Amino acid sequence: DTGVSQDPRHKITKRGQNVTFRCDPISEHNRLYWYRQTLGQGPEFLTYFQNEAQLEKSRLLSDRFSAERPKGSFSTLEIQRTEQGDSAMYLCASSLATGGAETQYFGPGTRLLVL
Amino acid sequence: DAKTTQPPSMDCAEGRAANLPCNHSTISGNEYVYWYRQIHSQGPQYIIHGLKNNETNEMASLIITEDRKSSTLILPHATLRDTAVYYCIVRAPYGSSNTGKLIFGQGTTLQVKP
Numbered sequence: 001d002t003g004v005s006q007d008p009r010h011k012i013t014k015r016g017q018n019v020t021f022r023c024d025p026i027s028e029h030n031r032l033y034w035y036r037q038t039l040g041q042g043p044e045f046l047t048y049f050q051n052e053a054q055l056e057k058s059r060l061l062s063d064r065f066s067a068e069r070p071k072g073s074f075s076t077l078e079i080q081r082t083e084q085g086d087s088a089m090y091l092c093a094s095s096l097a098t099g100g101a102e103t104q105y106f107g108p109g110t111r112l113l114v115l
Numbered sequence: 116d117a118k119t120t121q122p123p124s125m126d127c128a129e130g131r132a133a134n135l136p137c138n139h140s141t142i143s144g145n146e147y148v149y150w151y152r153q154i155h156s157q158g159p160q161y162i163i164h165g166l167k168n169n170e171t172n173e174m175a176s177l178i179i180t181e182d183r184k185s186s187t188l189i190l191p192h193a194t195l196r197d198t199a200v201y202y203c204i205v206r207a208p209y210g211s212s213n214t215g216k217l218i219f220g221q222g223t224t225l226q227v228k229p
Contacts, residue, residue, distance in 0.1 A: 045216035
């Protein structure tokens with residue numbers, strides 16, 4: 001299966017700890033997105049990359065959050081000094097932007113629980 | 116805010132067609148209609164998208180009204196595995212002022228019953 005993969009699938013951490021999530025997009029997809037989804041809500045956009053450039057960040061992405069895509073392939077999302085409010089599903093999606101319609105394909109998500 | 120309105124929930128009998136409506140009365144001329152679904156605890160799954168014409172693929176059909184202000188996703192023979200939250204999203208194409216992000220609303224929870 002060459003879909004979007006995310007690691008880890010589940011993470012339990014204590015408040016104040018740092019966590020890092022990884023996303024591997026579909027090969028050759030040039031756009032990569034991060035979303036966050038809390039219980040009962042639809043996914044909310046956090047940030048996206050075109051190749052290695054981070055082109056937009058949501059207001060949801062506080063200073064404790066940082067994302068990278070160093071070589072335009074995989075991406076990492078780090079949360080520093082986690083808070084209980086960070087508990088959510090973190091979703092990654094990738095797409096091939098070539099003009100016209102652009103379809104994003106999602107990974108399985110990383111479910112974070114902050115105790 | 117999401118640009119679409121969907122009923123919060125719907126039921127469908129197994130084997131029957133599921134027709135999920137979506138209102139997007141403020142859609143712009145170059146915006147596509149996308150449908151995703153999310154089965155419990157999984158990532159959203161792409162279903163289908165369209166601009167003006169009706170579209171069909173192996174999963175579903177998308178019917179867009181002539182004025183493009185609403186659309187219907189049709190699952191022709193619903194199974195229990197189609198139970199999920201279905202999201203209707205409008206989005207400008209790449210290359211315009213669009214930033215690429217998808218704006219999800221609350222979606223429609225479809226319950227397929229035996």
